[in-house]
Amino acid sequence: MSHQYYSPVRDPLILGNKTYAQITEDISSQAERGPTLRFMLAITFTGLIALMGVLAILYTIWKGIGVWGENKTVGWAWDITNFVWWVGIGHAGTLISAILLLFRQRWRTGVNRAAEAMTIFAVICAGLFPMIHMGRIWDAFFIFPYPNSRAAEGFIDWRSLWPNFNSPLLWDVFAISTYFTVSLLFWYTGLLPDLATIRDRTKGIKQKIYASLSFGWRGTAKQWQRFESISLVLAGLATPLVLSVHSVVSFDFATSVIPGWHTTIFPPYFVSGAIFSGFAMVLTLMLVARVVMKLEDYITINHIESMNKVILLTGSIVGIAYLTELFMAWYSGNLYEQYAFMNRATGPYWWSYAAMMTCNVISPQIFWFKGARRNVVITFIMSIFINIGMWFERFVIIVTSLHRDYIPSSWLYYTPTWVEVAIFVGTIGIFMTLFLLFAKYFPVVAIAEVKSILKSSGDQYIAAQAKEDAEERNEQGGAAFAGAYRKDKDQ
Amino acid sequence: MIKPFPEYYKLSPSVKTFSFVTIGVGLVFFIIGVLLNLHYPARIWSVLFSTNLYFTLIGLAAIFWVTSQTIGYNGWFILLKRIPEAMGSFVKWGALLMIVILALGSHSIYHWMHEGITNPASPDYDALIAGKKPFLNQGFFWIATIVYLGLWVGLIYLVRKNSLESDKAWDLANYRRSKVISMFFLVVFAVSTSTAIWHWLMSVDPHWLSTLYGWYCFISMFVGSLSTIALITIYLKENGHLKLVNDSHIHDLGKWVFAFSVAWTYLWFSQFMLIWYGNIPEETLYYRNRFESYQILYWLTFFINFVLPLLVLMTAGNKRNPNVLRFVAILLVFGHWLDYYLMVTPGAVGNAGYYDANGQAITNFGIGFMELGLPTAYLGFFVYVVFTALSKSSLVPINHPFVKESITHQT
Numbered sequence: 001m002s003h004q005y006y007s008p009v010r011d012p013l014i015l016g017n018k019t020y021a022q023i024t025e026d027i028s029s030q031a032e033r034g035p036t037l038r039f040m041l042a043i044t045f046t047g048l049i050a051l052m053g054v055l056a057i058l059y060t061i062w063k064g065i066g067v068w069g070e071n072k073t074v075g076w077a078w079d080i081t082n083f084v085w086w087v088g089i090g091h092a093g094t095l096i097s098a099i100l101l102l103f104r105q106r107w108r109t110g111v112n113r114a115a116e117a118m119t120i121f122a123v124i125c126a127g128l129f130p131m132i133h134m135g136r137i138w139d140a141f142f143i144f145p146y147p148n149s150r151a152a153e154g155f156i157d158w159r160s161l162w163p164n165f166n167s168p169l170l171w172d173v174f175a176i177s178t179y180f181t182v183s184l185l186f187w188y189t190g191l192l193p194d195l196a197t198i199r200d201r202t203k204g205i206k207q208k209i210y211a212s213l214s215f216g217w218r219g220t221a222k223q224w225q226r227f228e229s230i231s232l233v234l235a236g237l238a239t240p241l242v243l244s245v246h247s248v249v250s251f252d253f254a255t256s257v258i259p260g261w262h263t264t265i266f267p268p269y270f271v272s273g274a275i276f277s278g279f280a281m282v283l284t285l286m287l288v289a290r291v292v293m294k295l296e297d298y299i300t301i302n303h304i305e306s307m308n309k310v311i312l313l314t315g316s317i318v319g320i321a322y323l324t325e326l327f328m329a330w331y332s333g334n335l336y337e338q339y340a341f342m343n344r345a346t347g348p349y350w351w352s353y354a355a356m357m358t359c360n361v362i363s364p365q366i367f368w369f370k371g372a373r374r375n376v377v378i379t380f381i382m383s384i385f386i387n388i389g390m391w392f393e394r395f396v397i398i399v400t401s402l403h404r405d406y407i408p409s410s411w412l413y414y415t416p417t418w419v420e421v422a423i424f425v426g427t428i429g430i431f432m433t434l435f436l437l438f439a440k441y442f443p444v445v446a447i448a449e450v451k452s453i454l455k456s457s458g459d460q461y462i463a464a465q466a467k468e469d470a471e472e473r474n475e476q477g478g479a480a481f482a483g484a485y486r487k488d489k490d491q
Numbered sequence: 492m493i494k495p496f497p498e499y500y501k502l503s504p505s506v507k508t509f510s511f512v513t514i515g516v517g518l519v520f521f522i523i524g525v526l527l528n529l530h531y532p533a534r535i536w537s538v539l540f541s542t543n544l545y546f547t548l549i550g551l552a553a554i555f556w557v558t559s560q561t562i563g564y565n566g567w568f569i570l571l572k573r574i575p576e577a578m579g580s581f582v583k584w585g586a587l588l589m590i591v592i593l594a595l596g597s598h599s600i601y602h603w604m605h606e607g608i609t610n611p612a613s614p615d616y617d618a619l620i621a622g623k624k625p626f627l628n629q630g631f632f633w634i635a636t637i638v639y640l641g642l643w644v645g646l647i648y649l650v651r652k653n654s655l656e657s658d659k660a661w662d663l664a665n666y667r668r669s670k671v672i673s674m675f676f677l678v679v680f681a682v683s684t685s686t687a688i689w690h691w692l693m694s695v696d697p698h699w700l701s702t703l704y705g706w707y708c709f710i711s712m713f714v715g716s717l718s719t720i721a722l723i724t725i726y727l728k729e730n731g732h733l734k735l736v737n738d739s740h741i742h743d744l745g746k747w748v749f750a751f752s753v754a755w756t757y758l759w760f761s762q763f764m765l766i767w768y769g770n771i772p773e774e775t776l777y778y779r780n781r782f783e784s785y786q787i788l789y790w791l792t793f794f795i796n797f798v799l800p801l802l803v804l805m806t807a808g809n810k811r812n813p814n815v816l817r818f819v820a821i822l823l824v825f826g827h828w829l830d831y832y833l834m835v836t837p838g839a840v841g842n843a844g845y846y847d848a849n850g851q852a853i854t855n856f857g858i859g860f861m862e863l864g865l866p867t868a869y870l871g872f873f874v875y876v877v878f879t880a881l882s883k884s885s886l887v888p889i890n891h892p893f894v895k896e897s898i899t900h901q902t
Contacts, residue, residue, distance in 0.1 A: 003899065004896075004899045004900075004901060005493055005895040005896055005898070005899045006896065007566065007892050007893050007895065007896055009663070009666070009892040009893070010564065102746075103563075104567075240753070243757060247757070247761065251764075251765070254765050254769075255764075255765060255768040255769065256769070257769050257771060262765070262769050262771070263702045263703075263765075264701045264702050264703035264704075264761060264762045264765045264766065265701075265702035265703045265706070266702075266761075266765070267703075267757070267758075267761040267765075268703070268706060268757075268758065268761065316681070317681075320681060320682065320685065321702075324685065324702050324705065325702055327689075328700055328702045331623055331626060331689075331700055332700055332773075333618075333619045333622040333623065334773075473661060
């Protein structure tokens with residue numbers, strides 16, 4: 001058997017006729033240089049926003065949840081919307097690194113590192129919200145297993161260890177902490193060889209720091225062999241986690257009997273929406289990063305097109321789910337279901353429903369056109385649209401389902417206060433600050449993994465293969481295999 | 492230099508014998524079952540309907556696999572591509588039989604088609620079903636059925652025709668055309684499988700609904716289809732065909748069967764758990780029917796379709812072993828047929844035929860001569876149609892731009 005053949009029909013994923021040395025140079029030099037003025041300004045700006053968020057959180061803890069706009073009827077609003085939004089964004093990274101690894105999608109190597117980092121930062125932001133929403137944050141340990149006397153008398157089994165084991169909110173704690181741990185391990189394992197590369201190129205204190213970060217990686221055959229095994233094991237573990245996290249988040253709603261929440265399509269539909277929003281956020285950040293950090297040869301238009309295809313796919317799945325829910329609400333013959341959906345579309349929160357439908361279902365249809373998928377400006381605008389649309393989707397699901405319950409006398413309208421807005425904007429600041437730090441001091445593209453696809457997806461190798469194939473066809477007279485077609489034969 | 496060469500399959504006598512024997516024996520069993528159950532037409536029609544639907548959807552989902560892999564730039568599966576394409580040619584026969592079965596038997600299967608059920612003056616009036624009349628009425632049902640089946644048959648014809656034409660000469664335009672056709676197929680498939688499932692299957696229990704149901708049925712047919720692809724591949728390979736296919740292809744097929752069996756369980760669990768947790772009588776009645784009278788069969792589907800592939804196909808060695816994969820795939824084809832059978836029969840038949848002398852509903856297997864005979868006959872028919880289609884073209888799409896990737900495929 002000859003070596004693995006790669007069809008030249010495939011688009012190149014590394015441009016600029018790169019050698020291995022150039023790849024190392026292009027990516028690690030970014031991390032080795034000192035911070036520029038532009039970077040300092042950017043991180044000061046995002047740091048101040050993050051600080052505002054932290055102050056608003058402290059204010060909430062000091063004064064109590066009363067400083068938020070929630071009321072007796074709408075007990076979940078911005079906080080849970082933000083929580084679900086951030087968890088959703090944290091889906092792209094692990095999908096790219098785990099599921100696309102199993103599907104052998106080579107384009108993942110250009111974006112997986114940054115997407116994984118983003119996943120981790122997004123989950124950190126997400127995790128803040130349920131904690132703050134507890135109100136009495138000092139009681140947060142309730143969610144962890146510990147021997148206690150709170151369970152009903154006579155139980156000395158698991159029921160006394162977990163105060164509320166049958167609550168999906170508790171399942172969330174497990175789902176998200178597991179996801180976070182595995183994603184972090186996956187990300188950091190991948191970083192080891194690249195951190196060692198930077199260590200070997202720097203001197204002094206920098207070298208010491210990167211040396212300790214790279215855990216003594218030497219790049220021996222044994223280390224690579226272990227590295228490959230652990231990557232596969234982590235990919236295997238992470239794949240079901242990508243699906244389970246947002247499924248469990250959807251259980252928070254779907255296990256209830258609230259019209260608009262209790263619907264069986266929620267788990268896969270939430271997962272699809274999460275991937276949709278995660279890719280949008282990856283595009284928002286990477287479209288900027290690739291220009292600022294001059295990574296256009298590694299994050300090419302072909303990468304952007306592939307991500308836009310994923311967006312089109314998951315966006316369409318989400319659209320089908322919306323329409324399925326709408327149809328089923330009518331089909332159920334259940335007055336309350338029907339009202340919940342009518343109220344979403346035409347009630348006092350109609351504008352959030354309209355924003356959701358426009359940004360998530362209608363506008364992504366533009367990606368049916370190749371020209372739009374390969375257009376950086378359109379892609380950037382669409383990625384912002386989707387970020388907004390997916391936030392509104394969670395707002396629609398949470399707030400419009402709650403604000404008019406079974407008793408019209410308790411119908412209320414929810415409006416956020418400045419504290420809630422400040423916390424939300426603050427988490428964006430935290431996210432951006434962490435991302436900037438990562439982008440400055442870590443290799444933002446996976447050096448070792450990009451090198452592994454150079455010979456299959458580098459532009460010069462693809463051109464050479466195309467030439468070889470064309471010569472081969474010419475030798476065989478252009479139509480070498482004509483005659484395999486059997487239309488003229490009997491049967 | 493890697494050189495793809497065309498390979499031809501001639502319909503072998505053993506396949507012909509297998510088809511004719513299974514069709515013959517299956518039909519004899521089926522007819523015995525029919526004669527024993529003439530007083531329960533619902534049971535006869537529901538097994539005919541669910542079996543025909545299952546085999547049709549297996550063919551349809553095979554084309555879904557081809558088209559989705561075409562859109563996704565899959566290189567390794569090219570050597571196997573002609574197998575799912577041949578499976579698609581069963582859909583036209585399934586569609587034809589579907590129309591016959593529904594024309595003659597739909598009144599026995601669908602409670603909502605009964606006389607007077609939407610007529611307020613009638614003693615049989617059912618307000619809930621009457622409210623669904625814009626969707627559940629015979630006119631719409633028939634138009635929709637014909638549109639779904641027509642679109643499927645037409646698009647499958649285009650997919651296969653375009654693929655076979657690529658054998659004429661090396662032509663990239665053909666490859667580009669395959670992407671466009673695939674895109675149209677996928678859009679039609681994504682919408683029509685859900686809506687067709689609502690019309691054909693969900694309305695068997697007309698009071699019940701589940702938003703996930705369409706996707707659940709999709710994943711069930713998909714696993715059935717992947718298992719069939721694996722079985723045909725292994726059969727052809729062991730009989731000296733598909734010379735370029737190696738262990739890695741078998742391994743990858745095993746991965747698909749394993750992964751989507753787990754995905755099936757994910758959707759099974761999502762639907763079941765949420766209905767169980769919500770505990771709303773209108774929703775739980777679906778599972779109650781199945782647990783009361785079909786309990787053993789219901790858990791059997793769960794065991795075959797989840798526990799078995801999970802445990803057996805977990806290791807790489809087992810996925811690469813054709814004997815192990817064949818064992819699991821045969822059971823999965825049966826397990827997902829059972830799944831479809833249990834989607835229809837409990838709703839259409841209820842406990843008819845399964846009451847004891849005092850009129851109490853009794854738990855039973857629900858499997859008799861008919862339920863053993865008909866799928867056997869269909870299996871023979873399916874094999875005959877698919878292998879005939881396979882014999883009409885080269886097994887290797889030699890001019891596909893990714894064919895060499897598939898030949899050098901190693902995992």
